[in-house]
Amino acid sequence: MCLGIPGRVISIYDADGVRMGKVDFDGIVKEVCLEYVPEVQVGDYTIVHVGFAITRVDEASAQETLRLFREMAMLEEELNPEEHAETRVPPTCPLPPSAHHEVP
Amino acid sequence: MKYLDEFRDGALAQRLAAEIHQLTTRPWRIMEVCGGQTHSIIRNGIDQLLPPTIELIHGPGCPVCVTPLETIDTALAIAALPNVTFCSFGDMLRVPGSQRDLFSVRSQGGDVRIVYSPMDAVRIARENPQREVVFFAIGFETTAPATAMAVLTAKRLGLRNFSMLVAHVLVPPAIEAILNAPGNRVQAFLAAGHVCSVMGYWQYVPIAERYGVPIVVTGFEPLDILEGIRRAVRLLEAGEARVENAYARAVTFEGNRAAQQVLAEVFEPCDRAWRGLGVIPQSGWRLRAPYRDFDAQHRFAIGELHVQESPICRSGEVLQGKIKPNQCPAFGTLCTPRTPLGATMVSSEGACAAYYNYGRMALPETAAVPSRDERGDDHARLA
Numbered sequence: 003m004c005l006g007i008p009g010r011v012i013s014i015y016d017a018d019g020v021r022m023g024k025v026d027f028d029g030i031v032k033e034v035c036l037e038y039v040p041e042v043q044v045g046d047y048t049i050v051h052v053g054f055a056i057t058r059v060d061e062a063s064a065q066e067t068l069r070l071f072r073e074m075a076m077l078e079e080e081l082n083p084e085e086h087a088e089t090r091v092p093p094t095c096p097l098p099p100s101a102h103h104e105v106p
Numbered sequence: 107m108k109y110l111d112e113f114r115d116g117a118l119a120q121r122l123a124a125e126i127h128q129l130t131t132r133p134w135r136i137m138e139v140c141g142g143q144t145h146s147i148i149r150n151g152i153d154q155l156l157p158p159t160i161e162l163i164h165g166p167g168c169p170v171c172v173t174p175l176e177t178i179d180t181a182l183a184i185a186a187l188p189n190v191t192f193c194s195f196g197d198m199l200r201v202p203g204s205q206r207d208l209f210s211v212r213s214q215g216g217d218v219r220i221v222y223s224p225m226d227a228v229r230i231a232r233e234n235p236q237r238e239v240v241f242f243a244i245g246f247e248t249t250a251p252a253t254a255m256a257v258l259t260a261k262r263l264g265l266r267n268f269s270m271l272v273a274h275v276l277v278p279p280a281i282e283a284i285l286n287a288p289g290n291r292v293q294a295f296l297a298a299g300h301v302c303s304v305m306g307y308w309q310y311v312p313i314a315e316r317y318g319v320p321i322v323v324t325g326f327e328p329l330d331i332l333e334g335i336r337r338a339v340r341l342l343e344a345g346e347a348r349v350e351n352a353y354a355r356a357v358t359f360e361g362n363r364a365a366q367q368v369l370a371e372v373f374e375p376c377d378r379a380w381r382g383l384g385v386i387p388q389s390g391w392r393l394r395a396p397y398r399d400f401d402a403q404h405r406f407a408i409g410e411l412h413v414q415e416s417p418i419c420r421s422g423e424v425l426q427g428k429i430k431p432n433q434c435p436a437f438g439t440l441c442t443p444r445t446p447l448g449a450t451m452v453s454s455e456g457a458c459a460a461y462y463n464y465g466r467m468a469l470p471e472t473a474a475v476p477s478r479d480e481r482g483d484d485h486a487r488l489a
């Protein structure tokens with residue numbers, strides 16, 4: 003849960019008075035609260051922690067971080083935790099989630 | 107140095123490691139505060155690239171690991187109530203309470219849901235006005251801005267069925283507690299990068315001065331961590347107790363002002379118990395009076411809980427850097443990620459789990475570290 007993941011802001015809108023946006027994490031798009039990064043614009047990269055953008059980052063370092071997460075197969079699991087809850091056996095296993103599908 | 111080729115820039119990693127070797131003339135003990143950094147260090151074998159005289163002490167920076175047993179039991183009691191939908195980050199579900207964990211509450215019919223963000227819990231509360239929706243708010247200063255915004259949003263929407271069990275913890279008081287502990291062995295700190303993205307690093311300047319310890323704000327990637335260690339060693343060797351920022355691409359001195367404002371509006375500091383460490387003064391955040399209605403502890407009268415830690419588990423000593431996980435007699439035998447006795451084995455950011463998952467079965471001196479290819483098999487055998 004403690005990972006901060008960089009992603010690219012692809013849209014910004016107002017939802018019930020809160021500045022929200024869609025952020026693309028290497029192909030996985032999530033709704034993210036942008037209230038804490040008023041300077042961030044569409045196209046910018048930002049580090050997102052539990053659904054909240056906390057700081058801006060440059061594209062090169064964002065891409066590098068995403069590459070590492072991809073290698074560790076951690077992106078899907080972090081961003082769609084409920085879908086992976088049951089397949090995550092044991093929860094700390096470094097193998098990719100796909101390696102666990104047969105595990106009861 | 108078998109892990110060097112796994113770094114993005116092997117040559118740069120090699121240069122950093124070589125420079126650390128060159129700089130080091132004496133033994134030094136450096137604590138990485140954040141569990142994400144512990145995970146990265148063990149996964150990438152960073153500790154094994156260092157001169158043998160440099161010891162990395164794994165700090166209490168995993169929020170799952172330091173949430174006290176009382177709080178877990180309170181969560182379990184609330185989650186089991188018939189009208190409650192209990193929302194939590196996934197890591198908390200397997201953390202053992204005195205009797206059971208959240209997964210078993212769920213398999214016994216409790217409505218326990220894993221959410222990615224506290225805002226998901228607010229949405230669930232809005233869509234299910236007949237249910238009491240409770241969010242388990244754990245985490246450091248990185249997570250608290252999200253929970254604070256969830257409370258503000260719930261208040262603005264007038265939600266009367268949303269509350270939070272708040273167990274937020276703060277890094278600077280924990281660093282001071284470690285430095286004040288009798289027999290402290292830590293001589294320098296790598297401060298957690300994203301905590302500083304939110305809070306800045308001005309809070310660490312008086313700590314570095316008062317205790318005479320260097321503190322280096324450090325990121326999470328292997329090269330970031332090597333750079334943090336390099337700077338810490340340089341400061342230690344020069345006898346300079348300063349704060350340096352080795353993660354400037356995501357951290358400024360003053361931090362995220364917008365987030366700090368909302369945090370100050372919603373939370374106030376309070377004394378907080380840390381699992382394995384005891385109560386640390388002013389080391390947590392609780393909801394301020396205007397937001398007390400959203401405090402699950404007030405809303406649900408759970409009463410006094412009497413808890414009993416596993417008598418075998420030594421995670422308190424692990425969290426204080428007094429022993430390494432593989433020096434615990436239960437490590438890898440009685441205690442594994444499938445059968446965790448303590449929270450440090452549950453979370454992937456816990457030191458015990460990191461040692462287990464990356465095959466650190468023997469004592470550090472004799473540790474045989476499997477290569478990447480062997481790791482899959484190794485894991486299957488151990489699991």
Ligand code: SF4
Nearest residue numbers: 419421434441448458
């Ligand atoms: S190995 Fe298990 S029993 Fe030992 S300290 Fe770690 S969590 Fe506790």
